Amino acid sequence: MTLESQIVSLIGHLANFVLLTISAIMCLYVMRHIRFFWNRMFKEQRRCYQDLAGAYTPSVSILIPMHKEERVAADILERFVEMDYPKDGGRYEVIAIDDGSTDATPSIVDEYASKFPFVKAVHRAGNGGNGKPEALNVGLKVASNEIVLTFDADYLPPRDCVKRLVAPFADVEVGGVMGRVVPVNSPESLVTRLIDIERAGGYQINQQARYNLNLIPQFGGTVGGFRRSVLKAVGEFDETKLAEDTDLTYKLYLYGWKVAYVNAAECYEEAVLSWDMREKQLTRWAIGHDQCLFEYFFETLKSPILTFWQKVDGILLLGVYTTPLLILIGWLTGLFTYLAGAPWWCSVFPGILFVFAYNSIGNFAIFAEAGGSLFLDQRRRSIWLLPLVLVNLLANVWVCSKAFFQAIFLHQRGYEQVKPPVWAKTQKRGVGKDNYNKALNSFRNNNTHRWDKTERSGNGMRYYNDIKNAETKRNHRKRG
Amino acid sequence: MHAQYSRSLRIQKVHFFVGLAISLVFTSLIAFNGFNFWIWQASMVDWLLSFAGVSHKLFISSGVAKGPTFEMPINFRPIPFTTVIVLLFVLASLAVIVNIFRGIPPPVKAVSFVVSILAILTLLWQTMVSPIPAYTLHWVTLDWSCSGVINLCLITLIYVPFLFTIKGPLWVKVFWLFVAIGFSIVWNLLRMSLVTATLYYFGGLVFLLFHYILGAFIDFVYIVTFYSLALAHLSKSEASEAIKFDA
Numbered sequence: 001m002t003l004e005s006q007i008v009s010l011i012g013h014l015a016n017f018v019l020l021t022i023s024a025i026m027c028l029y030v031m032r033h034i035r036f037f038w039n040r041m042f043k044e045q046r047r048c049y050q051d052l053a054g055a056y057t058p059s060v061s062i063l064i065p066m067h068k069e070e071r072v073a074a075d076i077l078e079r080f081v082e083m084d085y086p087k088d089g090g091r092y093e094v095i096a097i098d099d100g101s102t103d104a105t106p107s108i109v110d111e112y113a114s115k116f117p118f119v120k121a122v123h124r125a126g127n128g129g130n131g132k133p134e135a136l137n138v139g140l141k142v143a144s145n146e147i148v149l150t151f152d153a154d155y156l157p158p159r160d161c162v163k164r165l166v167a168p169f170a171d172v173e174v175g176g177v178m179g180r181v182v183p184v185n186s187p188e189s190l191v192t193r194l195i196d197i198e199r200a201g202g203y204q205i206n207q208q209a210r211y212n213l214n215l216i217p218q219f220g221g222t223v224g225g226f227r228r229s230v231l232k233a234v235g236e237f238d239e240t241k242l243a244e245d246t247d248l249t250y251k252l253y254l255y256g257w258k259v260a261y262v263n264a265a266e267c268y269e270e271a272v273l274s275w276d277m278r279e280k281q282l283t284r285w286a287i288g289h290d291q292c293l294f295e296y297f298f299e300t301l302k303s304p305i306l307t308f309w310q311k312v313d314g315i316l317l318l319g320v321y322t323t324p325l326l327i328l329i330g331w332l333t334g335l336f337t338y339l340a341g342a343p344w345w346c347s348v349f350p351g352i353l354f355v356f357a358y359n360s361i362g363n364f365a366i367f368a369e370a371g372g373s374l375f376l377d378q379r380r381r382s383i384w385l386l387p388l389v390l391v392n393l394l395a396n397v398w399v400c401s402k403a404f405f406q407a408i409f410l411h412q413r414g415y416e417q418v419k420p421p422v423w424a425k426t427q428k429r430g431v432g433k434d435n436y437n438k439a440l441n442s443f444r445n446n447n448t449h450r451w452d453k454t455e456r457s458g459n460g461m462r463y464y465n466d467i468k469n470a471e472t473k474r475n476h477r478k479r480g
Numbered sequence: 481m482h483a484q485y486s487r488s489l490r491i492q493k494v495h496f497f498v499g500l501a502i503s504l505v506f507t508s509l510i511a512f513n514g515f516n517f518w519i520w521q522a523s524m525v526d527w528l529l530s531f532a533g534v535s536h537k538l539f540i541s542s543g544v545a546k547g548p549t550f551e552m553p554i555n556f557r558p559i560p561f562t563t564v565i566v567l568l569f570v571l572a573s574l575a576v577i578v579n580i581f582r583g584i585p586p587p588v589k590a591v592s593f594v595v596s597i598l599a600i601l602t603l604l605w606q607t608m609v610s611p612i613p614a615y616t617l618h619w620v621t622l623d624w625s626c627s628g629v630i631n632l633c634l635i636t637l638i639y640v641p642f643l644f645t646i647k648g649p650l651w652v653k654v655f656w657l658f659v660a661i662g663f664s665i666v667w668n669l670l671r672m673s674l675v676t677a678t679l680y681y682f683g684g685l686v687f688l689l690f691h692y693i694l695g696a697f698i699d700f701v702y703i704v705t706f707y708s709l710a711l712a713h714l715s716k717s718e719a720s721e722a723i724k725f726d727a
């Protein structure tokens with residue numbers, strides 16, 4: 001063989017090996033998502049202590065970081081003022097953190113703080129705008145209650161959201177909680193519709209299944225919270241990370257705490273409207289997630305606390321923003337197999353080529369998850385839009401592939417490079433409230449929709465007392 | 481209580497096994513009658529190419545080639561080296577410009593970038609590694625890797641666990657499964673005709689690129705599309721049942 005043909009042969013073998021490896025990794029994700037789909041669609045669901053919602057009401061501090069949020073600040077503060085939660089004796093406080101805003105946000109925040117004793121205004125004039133984790137840490141210093149919940153400024157929680165979110169903290173093992181995010185401006189553009197479908201699959205199927213299976217449901221940065229003591233123990237919000245939510249999730253699990261997912265705690269957000277905004281948002285999430293991948297990959301593998309399946313899920317979750325890059329590499333290296341002909345082992349094991357073909361666009365299970373969630377939510381019209389998820393996939397391939405290399409660069413250079421150039425704030429338009437009110441009226445008029453009156457089974461206090469008794473016995477044993 | 485948030489469905493086991501049986505029968509049919517299926521495909525493609533006025537000959541032989549083979553007369557000339565350099569430069573520039581220009585949505589950027597890179601790699605392969613010889617006759621063979629038979633098995637294996645298990649009438653599921661299979665067969669005929677015609681009109685380089693891009697990428701589009709239509713139909717059936725029950 002000539003040197004040239006040897007080099008070509010070597011490249012061909014390398015390409016086939018890469019393709020085989022990528023297919024094997026994608027198969028793991030396929031099996032993971034099939035498992036989630038089947039669990040959520042057909043198995044009994046954990047209700048996450050929702051029988052205790054309203055019966056168990058610990059003291060709660062709500063942190064709302066706001067950086068130039070004049071369009072939405074009043075709406076969210078109004079929602080928390082109207083929140084159905086005991087406000088007596090300082091058990092409920094809303095901490096609005098004005099993070100160096102130069103618009104009308106400080107005056108809005110001050111107005112609410114002056115009217116309502118449980119609303120506190122924190123101003124970071126001059127040294128704000130450096131990212132959400134910094135703002136949250138400032139708010140954390142002011143927070144004085146047992147449970148800390150965080151909400152982004154453009155969110156609109158229903159009146160029962162807080163009591164649903166805090167119910168799981170009746171379990172002493174729960175260190176964090178996450179609710180469900182629902183875009184309220186879905187019909188506005190193609191991007192919002194795709195985000196809506198993505199959220200539906202991610203929360204209704206993915207998160208719920210991970211909670212059912214005792215894996216690692218993730219805290220998503222908003223519509224969720226922690227025990228204040230746990231947050232302080234794990235080092236609060238990491239200001240060097242762009243995805244402080246993923247970072248906290250892994251810290252909690254590695255320290256032995258759990259995160260509970262509350263599907264019933266829905267909160268409505270204003271999804272980004274354009275591809276440009278979506279790209280910035282997704283880049284931030286992807287870089288942040290990849291930062292956590294570099295930091296927690298081996299820690300997760302070596303953890304003596306996590307179960308085997310939690311480790312598997314944890315590793316796959318860490319790698320989720322690298323799968324678009326793997327798909328891109330698969331497309332490009334697949335060309336070698338096509339041009340040079342399939343290797344000999346494809347003839348011996350034709351199923352391997354079958355797997356290559358199946359994994360050529362990622363995996364179908366993602367679409368099934370999205371479709372299944374829309375089926376459960378009884379949103380037939382949105383199901384028709386499922387093929388457009390391919391457009392989202394293409395966007396993810398582009399954005400997440402670039403973000404991976406940016407994350408490597410930032411990991412090498414250190415966190416000082418991260419903050420100013422990369423933390424791109426998502427602009428809000430303030431349309432959430434109008435859409436929320438329309439949706440709310442539509443929900444109330446539609447008997448089959450998920451806006452159901454909260455019924456009580458009367459079993460809440462029994463469960464609460466059982467848990468409290470178990471905790472008392474555990475404490476006696478420790479003292480003994 | 482909180483029924484919607486913790487709602488789950490009862491798995492349709494009977495439907496699942498019916499779907500599995502259909503899938504196994506289909507896969508067996510393809511496994512044992514693959515060559516006959518290719519012969520039928522080749523005869524249909526032959527008819528389509530004749531209808532389009534593409535000059536060709538069809539050879540059906542189970543001994544010599546891997547499958548039915550189309551012979552095309554092609555006035556092939558190798559691409560001059562300077563043209564290759566210019567093309568590479570244009571494609572690489574396109575990939576870079578698309579990346580830089582902010583107004584282009586990410587999905588378009590992804591498609592442009594991937595197509596550019598695939599074109600560059602194919603061009604380099606053509607020029608430096610395995611150039612298509614300057615024959616006047618070229619051959620396109622239908623075998624199991626390009627005839628689309630894998631997709632037929634893929635469709636049944638995807639739809640069975642993700643569709644047949646969901647609550648709803650069995651006839652809806654079987655109907656959409658066979659619609660997807662039927663569409664796949666028709667699409668593969670059109671695809672093979674288009675790809676073969678591409679070789680005739682545009683030569684080997686475009687043929688290779690077109691054949692690769694039109695492969696699994698497009699298949700996923702219609703597989704997902706028919707799945708979503710089936711799911712929407714099942715959802716409508718479920719809603720109708722709920723109304724009847726309430727009434």
